[in-house]
Amino acid sequence: MPTLTLTDQQKELLDASLQAGEAEDLSALVQLALIESATQQVVRRALPVQRGGIREWRSNVGFAAGADRVIRAEHRLEPGTGKAVELRAGQVLRIAQVEGNQCADLNVFNLADYREFMHVGRTRTLHGIHPGQGDLLWSAPPRERAMLFILADTAGLNDTLFPRCSANMYESMFGFAEHTNCADMQAEAQREYGLTPDDVHDSFNLFMGTRVNADGTCEVVRQQTAVDDYVELLALMDLLVVPNVCGNDIFSTSNYALRPLDLTVFDAAASDLDRVPVLREYSTQRTPADFAQPVIRGERSLRRDSDYVARFPRTPIQLHRVPVEFSELDAAHFAQLRRTDLYGADDDAALRDILLSWWVGSHA
Secondary structure, X not given: OOOOOOOHHHHHHHHXXXXXXXXXXXXXXXXXXXXXXXXXXXXXXXXXXXXXEEOOHHHHOOOOOOOOOEEEEEEEEOOOOEOOEEEXXXXXXXXXXXXXXXXEEEEEEEOOEEEEEEOHHHHHHHHOOOOOOOOEEEEOOOOOOEEEEEEEEOOXXXXXXXXOOOHHHHHHHHOOOOOOOHHHHHHHHHHHHOOOHHHOOOOEXXXXXXXXXXXXXXXXXXXXXXXXXXXXXXXXXXXXXXXXXXXXXXXXXXXXXXXXXXXXXXXXXHHHHHOOOOOEEOOOOOOHHHOOOOOOOOOOOOOXXXXXXXXXXXXXXOOOOXXXXXXXXXXXXXXXXXXXXXXXXXXXXXXXXXXXXXXXHHHO
8 A cells, every 4th residue: 555654744734625625535635636637637726724814904004095096206216316215005106117118126125124125036936027017026034025016017027037237247247437236226225214235135127128048047138118108016014115217228128228217106096905905914924023033233213314415326327429420331231230119210229229239249
């Protein structure tokens, strides 16, 4: 007679299935598993045990949501900059294209405890490499709570694969002593709330086209984000949300340009709040009160520095228009190579793409 060796955890799980009536006993449960697997007709079943209570996040919303949204703040995020935004529970942050095709990096912190921050790895595990409308952004273990709900995403072009670009990346690869980069922009924007460069975490990349190749490598691809595209994030707790304009004009992340983005903070409408799925809370979502070492060094509450003055490097971005002479052969090559699907009649942008794609390919 065959045997089945189980850990106590495995047995607990299977016993729960038996208690839920999925089979008469363990042998019958094994038989059921074999039949469905062999016939490739596996029936989806609910979890036999649903632990955790309902998370009453709406009780923390500090305003009475009405039929319409209420605008609370607006900000133009210029190239080379980021902005730390207080987003209270129930409020919505819209990050919108101004000219199109601009990537943004995003960091998120619990406003009352900055050590609870968005965890790209946990988000990727739950929602894949390209989270979008209807998905959630989660905090890191041991808290592991939903922090934001993606209320709207008109572009469908977000990424959890690639890390933020950094000053060292541009120096080590291309020799820049200083270059706009997401790590430094995040650090500078977060400095308004007393955070240091060590507090910058892996970014959720908005409006960033990526893919995994057959050989397992990851690749950034050019994007086609419209002028009117936007992402809306609804806060499920009081947060510090920090978007920045991606500083990469050397790779194709934002189609070889640096462009502004618009930020708008709304008090959500009641219909917005109603779209958030039911959230659960578990005893395994641990806070400092549950830690074996409960004393955490340093103050945890975030407060704005009233003397803060932004000092973003290499801003405002300087543009130089350089004339280029074309021979008939040059024009023919350009006509062959230009990406009309990306740039339409914009010859300047199409030529920049061709030139920088060649440079990176021949020097990287």
